Amino acid sequence: MSAEMTLALTLFTVGFAIVLLGMGALVAYYGSKKTRYAGFGFILLGAVATGYWNSQSFAGGAWAEVAMLDSMLAVAGGFAGAIVGVIIFLVAIIKS
Amino acid sequence: MFTTELLGYLWNFEFFVAAFLFGLGLATLGSGLFTAYFGAGKSQQIGFGLIVMAILVLGLQYHQTYIADPATFDAANFRYGLIAAIAAMVGMGAGMFAVLFILMKVDTVDDLEDLDLEDLEDLDLDEELKKLEEELAAADGGDVSDDGGDDAPTEDADKEDKA
Numbered sequence: 468m469s470a471e472m473t474l475a476l477t478l479f480t481v482g483f484a485i486v487l488l489g490m491g492a493l494v495a496y497y498g499s500k501k502t503r504y505a506g507f508g509f510i511l512l513g514a515v516a517t518g519y520w521n522s523q524s525f526a527g528g529a530w531a532e533v534a535m536l537d538s539m540l541a542v543a544g545g546f547a548g549a550i551v552g553v554i555i556f557l558v559a560i561i562k563s
Numbered sequence: 564m565f566t567t568e569l570l571g572y573l574w575n576f577e578f579f580v581a582a583f584l585f586g587l588g589l590a591t592l593g594s595g596l597f598t599a600y601f602g603a604g605k606s607q608q609i610g611f612g613l614i615v616m617a618i619l620v621l622g623l624q625y626h627q628t629y630i631a632d633p634a635t636f637d638a639a640n641f642r643y644g645l646i647a648a649i650a651a652m653v654g655m656g657a658g659m660f661a662v663l664f665i666l667m668k669v670d671t672v673d674d675l676e677d678l679d680l681e682d683l684e685d686l687d688l689d690e691e692l693k694k695l696e697e698e699l700a701a702a703d704g705g706d707v708s709d710d711g712g713d714d715a716p717t718e719d720a721d722k723e724d725k726a
Contacts, residue, residue, distance in 0.1 A: 474650070475650035476650070478648075478654060479650045479657070481651060482651035482654025482658065484658075486655045487661070501669055534640075536572055537644075538646075541581070542647055542651045544583040544644070545648040546586065547583055548585065548590065549590040550590075551583075551590070560606065560609060563605045
């Protein structure tokens with residue numbers, strides 16, 4: 468697999484795991500009965516995805532060679548830039 | 564394993580800056596296009612201003628990555644950052660889809676079992692309204708001639724009823 472595909476797969480897994488853990492925590496906290504159990508299931512699935520990602524990258528698996536940490540920095544930078552852009556837009560609209 | 568790797572890692576902040584500029588450019592371009600198209604007057608001018616700002620940011624980044632010699636940003640790093648950001652967003656979308664799909668498929672109706680919907684179906688709303696009016700009238704001092712809280716004269720209320 469090419470380095471780009473490996474990187475994409477790695478970051479896909481990271482994004483998937485983050486959303487499952489976050490949404491699972493919210494659903495498990497605010498849900499009741501069956502919904503709460505679904506939330507615990509999401510957390511479990513997120514933990515499995517995180518564990519798989521960890522085993523494939525930090526533990527020296529197939530994804531170890533890509534610039535993953537720097538790419539995570541790029542993801543954070545992209546989100547930060549988008550948020551700043553939206554803030555600029557809102558400030559301009561509100562001040563006008 | 565994870566923490567020791569993170570603690571000893573020398574971060575390359577070029578990834579962050581390049582992605583930050585690209586995200587900023589895309590967000591201002593999108594919001595600018597939206598405002599310029601749907602806005603009017605001042606808002607439309609703000610939209611055009613945002614588009615100009617986005618073109619400047621993206622153009623500067625393109626120049627500093629692909630044209631300038633020596634280049635400020637490494638093209639390979641920018642490509643990797645872009646792939647990573649898109650992949651992470653697709654992963655988050657997939658996660659959201661999975662969560663919503665499972666939540667919709669899981670039968671959560673029993674969470675509402677405390678609500679007895681059959682009682683609600685049998686409820687006569689007119690009857691309940693009359694009871695409430697009588698209770699309110701009794702609380703106001705036994706005046707049952709009130710037409711339901713409307714300040715309009717009784718004749719008007721009668722006309723409305725006939726209409």
